[in-house]
Amino acid sequence: MPEVRIIAKNFMDMVASMPAMKLDKLYENGFICEAILRSLPPLAKKYVLQLLHIDVPVSAKLLEEWVLPDGFSKHRVSIDRLVQLRVFVEAVDRKNEKTYKVTPTFQRSLQKLLVHGGTLPREPMPSNITVRLPTLEDLEAWALEQWECFLLQLISSSQVEKPSNISSSLMKVFQRRLLSQRDRDAPKLTESGFQFLLMNTNAQLWYIIREYISNSEERGVDAADLISFMLEISFHVIGEAYNINTLTDFQRSIIKDLADLGLVKLQQGRKESWFIPTKLATNLSVSLADSSSRKEGFVVVETNFRVYAYSTSKLHCEILRLFSRVEYQLPNLIVGAITKESLYNAFDNGITADQITGHIVFQIISFLQQNAHPRVAQRAPSVPENVTDQIRLWESDLNRVEMTESYYYDEFPSRDIFEGACDCAREWNGLLWEDSKKMHMVVKTEVHPYVRDFLRRQK
DSSP, X not given: OOOOGGGSSOHHHHHHTSOHHHHHHHTTSHHHHHHHHHHSOHHHHHHHHHHTTOOSOEEHHHHHTTSOGGGHHHHHHHHHHHHHTTSEEEEEOTTSOEEEEEOHHHHHHHHHHHHHOOOOSSOOXXXXXXXXXXXXHHHHHHHHHHHHHHHHHHHOGGGOSSOOOOOHHHHHHHHTTTEEOOTTSOOEEOHHHHHHHHSXXXXXXXXXXXXXXXXXGGGTOXXXXXXXXXXXXXXXXXXXXXXXXXXXXXXXXXXXHHHHHTSEEEEEOSSOEEEEEOHHHHGGGSOHHHHOOOOOOOEEEOTTSEEEEOOOOHHHHHHHHTTSEEEEEETTEEEXXXXXXXXXXXXHTTOOGGGOOHHHHHHHHHHHHHTBOHHHHTSSSSSOHHHHHHHHHHHHHHTTOOOOOEEEEOOOSOHHHHHXXXXXXXXXXXXXXXXXXXXXXXXXXXXXXXXXXXHHHHO
16 A cells, blocks of 8 residues: 555655764664664665675676666665665766765674674663563553554544643644644644545554654754664563663653653653553564554445444544544444545545545545455455445546636627637636637636736727
């Protein structure tokens, strides 16, 4: 499923956009280098490992010989990615040929990590100090509940029973591309917000973390330090307790925000306090494709366009309201229907007609397919074909009409003036319609001043 444009650049793209000096500082940490290595395409990983212990530049022609002719496009993508991240340094030798070499700082750190192993700055706390820690199942359930609570507050604060502690200023940073508001009207979802809610949890997480980092300079936080700490957290063991006293003041402030997002759970003992990484945190050090593991679905779509969602989540209910008519909600069941009106209402909710393209409808269908209940997930297709076909037809119906702001003219005093006005509009490529018999015409808004001036001169 192709992710939304706002997610297209993941965590590592932010790393690639950093200045060379900050990248060198990041690459002094072996765990950062490992996270970079994990994020690379398979062929790029191969190149890094093959050149890791070579200290002299290698010609581009030699690297091209390592791949078959049909793999050249993947080779080009891999090389470009390595250069963007400054894992490879590109240069030109005396023969004016392009060469590549692993960046020295990255090379030293990764060599040390692979040869000697890496140790995190902190070790898990002994079990005799920590209170009874949550099981992995309980921890994952808590993390998803915390994440859903945050998302619900993000799009509809009135639906939240326990609002998070995230500051209103930071919440506005997260909302700036997802919601739009005019004057005193209630906030509405933008096209990006619509797509954001239909994405899987990991794709949503990538977006929020990117926004969190991109705003760091405004909060007086160095982006390199923030990225370094967050990737470091991703290498901690899920479910283990780590002493908060091992964190710096800067890291303690960050860990509170991560707890509100469900990436870590904070606990307090009699004398010590600690944080426990969740699965959401560990997903930060892997690529978006690797982290999109399938979770059990909850949606059943029938051939009569009825939708049954076996869920207790308020967020799931709000998401279904985006494109279906929710009829009633039981403690563990949401019942609704996909109708032409419900889809059009979704598009009207902050999404203008010129933004409605095939990928919006594709996201709706993909959401239904990816979240299909286990009992229907094994079917082919998991969503009835008549439903998906009809959704596409409704979308194409909506795109048949193109709205153009215009002016309507009638009651011309003579045919000569009518034809002259038509010629004037044609000259400016703004004549939309004319009825020669009744002497009526419609012109584009931007051409109206020229037609108006023409008619005034005729008087």
